[in-house]
Amino acid sequence: MSALLVGESVCKYFGGLRAVDDVSFTLGEGEILGLIGPNGAGKTTLFSVAAGSVPATRGRVLLDGKQVSGKSGHRSVHQGICRTHQIVRPFARLSVLDNVLVGHHYGRPGPGHGRPVDHAMGILDFIGLADRAHQLPGELTLAGRKRLEVARALATGPRVLLLDEVVAGLTPVEAQRFVELIRQIRDRGTSIVMIEHVMHAVMGVSDRVMVLDHGRQIAEGTPEQVVKHPQVIEAYLGRDDDEPNDHDEPTHGDGPMGAGDPASGQHAKEKPDA
Amino acid sequence: MGQVLALAISAVLLAGFYASMAYGLGLIYGVLRVVNLAHGGMIMASAYLSWVLFTRFNIDPYLAIPIVMVVFFVVGVAMYKGLVRFLPRGAAGGVQSLLLLFGVWLVIRNIAYLLFTGDDQAVRTSYSTASISIFGNSYSLNRVLVFVISLVAVAVLQLWLSRTYTGKAVRAVTENSGSSTLVGIDVERVYALTFGVGTALAGLAGVLASTLFAFNPSFGSGELLKSFVIIVLGGLGSVVGIAVGALVLSFAEIFAIYVVPSYLTAAVGFVLLVVVLVVRPSGLFGAKVLR
Amino acid sequence: MTTTAQSRRVRLPGWLSMRALIIFVVALVLLYLAPTVLGLGDYLHNIAGLTFMFMAAGLAWNWLGGYVGQISFGHAAMFGTGGFVAARLTISSGLPFWATWLIGGVVAGLYALLWGHPTLRLRGPYFSIATIGVGEATRLVATYWTDFTGGSSGLSLPIGNGPTKFQMYWYGLYLLAAVVVISYWLRRSRIGLGLLAIKEDVEAASDVGVNPTFYQDVVLFLSGTVVGVCGGFYASYQAFIDPLDMFSFERSISFVLIGVIGGIGTILGPAMGAVVYIVIQEFLLASYPQLYLGLYGLLLIFVILFEPLGLSGLLMRVGRRFGIRPSPSAAAGGMSSAAAVPDQPTASVGAGSTDTKDGPR
Numbered sequence: 047m048s049a050l051l052v053g054e055s056v057c058k059y060f061g062g063l064r065a066v067d068d069v070s071f072t073l074g075e076g077e078i079l080g081l082i083g084p085n086g087a088g089k090t091t092l093f094s095v096a097a098g099s100v101p102a103t104r105g106r107v108l109l110d111g112k113q114v115s116g117k118s119g120h121r122s123v124h125q126g127i128c129r130t131h132q133i134v135r136p137f138a139r140l141s142v143l144d145n146v147l148v149g150h151h152y153g154r155p156g157p158g159h160g161r162p163v164d165h166a167m168g169i170l171d172f173i174g175l176a177d178r179a180h181q182l183p184g185e186l187t188l189a190g191r192k193r194l195e196v197a198r199a200l201a202t203g204p205r206v207l208l209l210d211e212v213v214a215g216l217t218p219v220e221a222q223r224f225v226e227l228i229r230q231i232r233d234r235g236t237s238i239v240m241i242e243h244v245m246h247a248v249m250g251v252s253d254r255v256m257v258l259d260h261g262r263q264i265a266e267g268t269p270e271q272v273v274k275h276p277q278v279i280e281a282y283l284g285r286d287d288d289e290p291n292d293h294d295e296p297t298h299g300d301g302p303m304g305a306g307d308p309a310s311g312q313h314a315k316e317k318p319d320a
Numbered sequence: 321m322g323q324v325l326a327l328a329i330s331a332v333l334l335a336g337f338y339a340s341m342a343y344g345l346g347l348i349y350g351v352l353r354v355v356n357l358a359h360g361g362m363i364m365a366s367a368y369l370s371w372v373l374f375t376r377f378n379i380d381p382y383l384a385i386p387i388v389m390v391v392f393f394v395v396g397v398a399m400y401k402g403l404v405r406f407l408p409r410g411a412a413g414g415v416q417s418l419l420l421l422f423g424v425w426l427v428i429r430n431i432a433y434l435l436f437t438g439d440d441q442a443v444r445t446s447y448s449t450a451s452i453s454i455f456g457n458s459y460s461l462n463r464v465l466v467f468v469i470s471l472v473a474v475a476v477l478q479l480w481l482s483r484t485y486t487g488k489a490v491r492a493v494t495e496n497s498g499s500s501t502l503v504g505i506d507v508e509r510v511y512a513l514t515f516g517v518g519t520a521l522a523g524l525a526g527v528l529a530s531t532l533f534a535f536n537p538s539f540g541s542g543e544l545l546k547s548f549v550i551i552v553l554g555g556l557g558s559v560v561g562i563a564v565g566a567l568v569l570s571f572a573e574i575f576a577i578y579v580v581p582s583y584l585t586a587a588v589g590f591v592l593l594v595v596v597l598v599v600r601p602s603g604l605f606g607a608k609v610l611r
Numbered sequence: 612m613t614t615t616a617q618s619r620r621v622r623l624p625g626w627l628s629m630r631a632l633i634i635f636v637v638a639l640v641l642l643y644l645a646p647t648v649l650g651l652g653d654y655l656h657n658i659a660g661l662t663f664m665f666m667a668a669g670l671a672w673n674w675l676g677g678y679v680g681q682i683s684f685g686h687a688a689m690f691g692t693g694g695f696v697a698a699r700l701t702i703s704s705g706l707p708f709w710a711t712w713l714i715g716g717v718v719a720g721l722y723a724l725l726w727g728h729p730t731l732r733l734r735g736p737y738f739s740i741a742t743i744g745v746g747e748a749t750r751l752v753a754t755y756w757t758d759f760t761g762g763s764s765g766l767s768l769p770i771g772n773g774p775t776k777f778q779m780y781w782y783g784l785y786l787l788a789a790v791v792v793i794s795y796w797l798r799r800s801r802i803g804l805g806l807l808a809i810k811e812d813v814e815a816a817s818d819v820g821v822n823p824t825f826y827q828d829v830v831l832f833l834s835g836t837v838v839g840v841c842g843g844f845y846a847s848y849q850a851f852i853d854p855l856d857m858f859s860f861e862r863s864i865s866f867v868l869i870g871v872i873g874g875i876g877t878i879l880g881p882a883m884g885a886v887v888y889i890v891i892q893e894f895l896l897a898s899y900p901q902l903y904l905g906l907y908g909l910l911l912i913f914v915i916l917f918e919p920l921g922l923s924g925l926l927m928r929v930g931r932r933f934g935i936r937p938s939p940s941a942a943a944g945g946m947s948s949a950a951a952v953p954d955q956p957t958a959s960v961g962a963g964s965t966d967t968k969d970g971p972r
């Protein structure tokens with residue numbers, strides 16, 4: 047598999063804090079790469095660097111051999127890489143359709159540009175929001191807003207889609223549907239990097255998984271390899287300074303990450319929106 | 321060299337006043353995420369109050385400070401409860417409160433015009449011309465007093481914020497209003513209190529200004545702008561930041577006399593602002609202010 | 612003219628609807644003919660010309676203040692710049708008056724870019740306060756720069772080689788017509804969507820490919836240019852300008868007021884706002900000039916507290932009575948931020964704003 051997206055020793059420091067520390071990775075064409083790690087591991091920061099929203103301290107990210115990091119966000123989008131936000135950021139007073147149209151008009155020029163509304167409706171249809179096109183984002187459920195976030199990103203015509211915790215905070219049923227959706231997006235030809243805390247989601251859909259902890263890459267491989275990796279187990283459960291984990295600790299077979307959603311507390315803030 | 325030292329001391333003295341002036345604006349913004357555009361108007365109004373107290377009732381401006389601060393505290397709380405409370409707040413929600421407080425400012429200015437006409441006024445006490453010698457240069461007594469009082473005020477405020485329960489609550493809300501509610505802080509009360517304290521600080525700045533400068537009802541727009549420059553330069557919520565911002569501004573203004581004609585020193589703050597924005601788009605202290 | 616357009620089935624650009632075009636052309640023709648048909652008195656006729664200019668300026672202010680959500684308290688800087696460049700050119704060169712207006716406008720637009728490019732990185736209140744600084748600094752420089760502005764004695768324009776005050780009505784109308792077209796285009800084309808996205812969330816907009824710096828700069832340039840042209844118009848209209856008036860804080864406020872009264876962010880609201888502004892200015896304040904600031908301050912407070920979309924908001928309420936529902940996204944035209952009022956989304960403009968065109972007449 048030829049590498050589409052390549053990270054070369056990416057570092058991002060906030061003052062003394064090494065949010066991302068010397069992380070290298072590759073993403074093949076048509077691949078889904080899972081990105082996991084405890085809270086504050088630097089996952090979102092890595093996305094921000096890759097999407098050009100924040101400059102890297104050192105290192106760079108290349109899309110098809112051309113640098114995408116260190117430019118402004120919109121230029122990276124035009125090159126074909128688009129991110130979603132962990133805490134959804136719809137344009138709250140634009141209709142769902144208009145939200146997607148923004149992505150369409152300002153994204154990467156590509157097919158479907160003759161008929162913007164048809165194209166946008168096509169994406170909404172695919173994502174399952176077509177009947178909501180004329181509502182405001184605030185009228186959607188959290189799952190709906192997460193879909194919108196993905197639809198808007200898809201409308202920019204990305205070659206690489208960076209999904210930041212799109213499943214977290216959803217009910218199991220919704221989560222299952224979403225995982226299916228992600229697979230379909232990949233099948234339509236978009237390569238994906240997804241950050242996810244919901245383990246069965248990320249493990250089920252990813253071709254490979256990369257684990258970050260305290261900004262460093264501690265493991266990489268197939269889902270099966272990663273869950274057995276001793277450092278990964280330690281990162282998630284092992285250290286004394288970590289707060290005690292959920293009650294339903296990993297049982298047999300499910301690997302260390304069987305526990306629900308380590309970030310559940312943090313997501314409380316994005317639920318009660320309207 | 322002697323002249324540079326003299327100017328530097330002037331700058332430090334001025335910075336003291338600037339810090340007390342900017343603190344109120346910064347405090348309110350930090351807690352409520354509302355830029356109090358009426359800040360300059362409050363400073364102007366309090367300068368007039370100080371002038372009235374002095375000319376009518378013979379109350380020395382420095383002794384009037386407690387009275388004025390109490391009055392403006394009440395005004396601030398009333399303004400919060402009567403107007404600001406109804407407005408949306410938040411990082412991007414400022415437009416409405418901005419325009420509303422701008423309206424308040426216009427009204428205050430108009431009232432001042434009606435009451436006091438547009439003529440320049442100044443508070444001239446018996447010691448207005450007295451001076452003090454520092455390192456062989458003499459400085460007006462007023463400027464030194466203003467500096468000292470500003471330092472005291474800022475220090476008291478800092479103690480209040482760090483030692484008392486209410487002060488800590490204010491700081492907690494500055495950090496995160498959402499979780500403050502969770503831990504049982506009455507956020508509405510903190511908002512009202514902060515608006516009161518911030519306005520009282522504008523009141524203090526107004527009294528101090530009345531001893532230093534001549535003023536008329538348009539007075540205050542420059543003060544608002546400077547306060548703003550200071551909080552952009554220095555960041556919110558830390559005395560050190562405000563002090564640094566105030567020093568940078570006062571030094572820039574005072575030493576600008578070497579470069580630009582004196583009538584343009586008022587524009588120095590603005591130029592400084594633009595320069596900082598070009599060089600460091602998010603201000604000297606980064607995202608703290610601009611988030 | 613409208614009939615030929617219909618019969619030949621001319622394809623209109625996406626941002627222009629046939630209905631809007633017809634209303635626009637009819638309004639233009641009516642206003643063009645109005646003075647001859649109605650025979651307005653000199654006073655009203657001249658005031659109408661001035662009103663057109665204020666409408667144009669208010670609309671242009673609104674591109675920045677309403678479409679992108681960056682409230683400027685410093686537009687007098689461009690108004691004055693445009694006015695004085697035009698006046699200087701009229702005095703010292705043989706250029707036709709409209710050329711002096713245009714050059715003045717472009718200079719003003721460039722000046723706006725000069726300070727705006729760095730300051731537009733600031734959002735919301737920060738930008739607004741910076742514009743107060745711009746206004747003040749410009750005013751100071753202009754007042755002391757006697758060689759250019761004539762200082763406190765101002766400049767008198769030569770009489771005779773410009774349009775007469777009577778003709779200014781029609782030039783004002785042309786100016787307004789052009790500005791209305793730009794207003795429509797800016798809002799209804801794909802650019803408008805990008806501007807709304809920037810207004811809602813700059814970073815999220817950038818993350819889906821909108822270049823906020825570029826579009827904000829463009830809008831500021833356009834806005835500054837038009838306000839500069841208005842300054843030139845004003846100079847010709849008054850035949851005398853002085854920096855204390857042209858660059859004054861009150862001048863800046865007038866643009867804000869026109870926008871806010873009419874309905875900030877709506878397409879044509881500020882045009883209505885300008886009418887109200889002129890009425891207050893000419894008929895109320897002529898007798899009570901000392902109440903100028905306070906009256907406008909109170910007006911601002913009331914509008915913000917009770918009808919944040921100003922006259923347009925009122926019209927929309929009326930419209931809703933009659934069952935006219937604006938499109939959902941139209942709400943973004945309003946001023947309150949999404950984050951701030953999540954549960955109050957449908958104070959909106961949409962279809963209603965096409966009709967507000969009738970307001971000014």
Ligand SMILES: Nc1ncnc2c1ncn2[C@@H]1O[C@H](COP(=O)(O)OP(=O)(O)OP(=O)(O)O)[C@@H](O)[C@H]1O
Nearest residue numbers: 060065084085086087088089090091092132309312
């Ligand atoms: N703008 C910033 N300034 C300073 N520190 C930051 C900034 N953004 C992130 N950080 C810090 O960098 C570290 C990594 O944050 P990041 O958001 O990337 O973690 P994450 O892996 O996405 O965590 P989570 O699972 O909670 O989303 C954290 O310690 C965070 O506090």
Ligand SMILES: [Mg+2]
Nearest residue numbers: 089090091132
């Ligand atoms: Mg994250």
